[in-house]
Amino acid sequence: MKKLTFGALIAIAIAAPTTAAGPTFTTPAPVAFIQDLSSGAVLYAKDADRRMPPASMAKMMTAYVAFDLIRKGELKLDQMIRVRPETWRQWHGPEAGSTMFLSPNEEVSVENLLNGIIVLSGNDACVVLAEGIAGTEEAFVELMNQRGKALGLTNSRFGNSNGWPDEGRTYVTARDLAHLAAATIEDHPQLYKKFYSRESFTWGETLGAGNPITQANRDPLLGRVSGADGLKTGHTEEAGYGFTGSAEQNGRRLVMVIAGLTSSNQRIAESVRLMEWGFGAWRARPVVAKGKRVETADVQLGSEGEVGLVAPKDLTVTVPAGMSDTLTARVVYQGPIKAPIAAGAHVADLVISSPGMDDQRLPLVAETAVEEAGFFGRVWAGLMSFFA
Numbered sequence: 001m002k003k004l005t006f007g008a009l010i011a012i013a014i015a016a017p018t019t020a021a022g023p024t025f026t027t028p029a030p031v032a033f034i035q036d037l038s039s040g041a042v043l044y045a046k047d048a049d050r051r052m053p054p055a056s057m058a059k060m061m062t063a064y065v066a067f068d069l070i071r072k073g074e075l076k077l078d079q080m081i082r083v084r085p086e087t088w089r090q091w092h093g094p095e096a097g098s099t100m101f102l103s104p105n106e107e108v109s110v111e112n113l114l115n116g117i118i119v120l121s122g123n124d125a126c127v128v129l130a131e132g133i134a135g136t137e138e139a140f141v142e143l144m145n146q147r148g149k150a151l152g153l154t155n156s157r158f159g160n161s162n163g164w165p166d167e168g169r170t171y172v173t174a175r176d177l178a179h180l181a182a183a184t185i186e187d188h189p190q191l192y193k194k195f196y197s198r199e200s201f202t203w204g205e206t207l208g209a210g211n212p213i214t215q216a217n218r219d220p221l222l223g224r225v226s227g228a229d230g231l232k233t234g235h236t237e238e239a240g241y242g243f244t245g246s247a248e249q250n251g252r253r254l255v256m257v258i259a260g261l262t263s264s265n266q267r268i269a270e271s272v273r274l275m276e277w278g279f280g281a282w283r284a285r286p287v288v289a290k291g292k293r294v295e296t297a298d299v300q301l302g303s304e305g306e307v308g309l310v311a312p313k314d315l316t317v318t319v320p321a322g323m324s325d326t327l328t329a330r331v332v333y334q335g336p337i338k339a340p341i342a343a344g345a346h347v348a349d350l351v352i353s354s355p356g357m358d359d360q361r362l363p364l365v366a367e368t369a370v371e372e373a374g375f376f377g378r379v380w381a382g383l384m385s386f387f388a
Helices: 055-071 085-090 110-118 123-134 137-151 174-187 189-195 264-280 375-387
Strands: 002-004 031-036 041-046 080-082 107-109 200-205 212-216 228-236 240-249 252-261 282-288 293-300 306-310 315-320 328-332 346-353 360-366
Touching (some): 031 264, 055 123, 055 137, 080 123, 110 123, 110 189, 110 200, 123 137, 137 174, 174 228, 174 252, 189 228, 228 264, 252 264, 293 346, 315 360
Antiparallel strands (some): 002 328, 080 107, 200 212, 228 240, 282 315, 293 306, 346 360
16 A cells, blocks of 8 residues: 555645535435445435335346346347236236336337336336346346346345335345446446436326326436436335435536435425535545556566556545545555556555545556566566565
8 A cells, every 4th residue: 555645646636725514414314325426425324224125216226137138239129028918917007006007918129118117117017027038027036136246235135126015025225226326327328328317208008098108207306406317216105205316417426315205295305405415515626637647556477567557537536515625645456466467457546535524435547558577577576575
């Protein structure tokens, strides 16, 4: 680990230090969480690691699994899936919750089922898609949990594809939901943009008259907060009213989770208030420009003895608006770094510390490739290590 003073590293970026309290936020929501993805800073957390039922917010994982398969070429948007009559009977009618209004034996494209899941929160659409992908919903749930584990959702488990109450088998935390939202946005940006910000979707027909059924997206931020573009609401009696949302303004993207509220109107009010606080009470501070070398790291058994550590993009930290508290930075890596090293590989972190805030970790990458040392180089390195 190497430690640098922040002022020596980027003296121009920070004004003279001042002393002030960080911004505060209070909410009647039992669970709340908001994070700035641009810097990784957690701006507010209230019981963010409590296990809770996700209700329809679980559908984000169903969509993520589908997005992953589409990216790999294993699933096509125009692929057709038949609605099994047995599935239709189970997820049809007022007792089945939110619905896409599918019909038995209907052939529906993956694209339309994803609209039914993301925009309409259709419980029927989730199960039909799950069966179409994996044969059974149970097999699809295995895929959900595998992807959750790979993403690092360490405190979540899925028991079905749509978040329907299942005696506690399905549970999540607000922190995990925010992480899933971030993964959806960062891993699948085009599919995220295509589906999550859609304001309404039309599918199915009314009984008798046969009029098309159009339903609005329940996202409480769409049309209320600038830059809002996702993600998913949820509601059951046991879970209350919840929402996982995201918005981007001036290059800053925030992800928020709120849960356990008592009404749809309260969910709207608290979601808007939390997101507006996240943008208004905090601001981004530039730290290191893209491509700038921050430090060097020692290399083990490489053709070079060290490698430059550079910013892979313009790096920023999140600080309270109007404040310029003293910031310090340290470069952290597990070293010496063993060769070979690819150019652009994430090999270190720039850890920013600010009074009253959790550390913010920003990635640093290898400036150049470093090949493995040849035979004599390895022998020499071994001798030097022995005598050292």
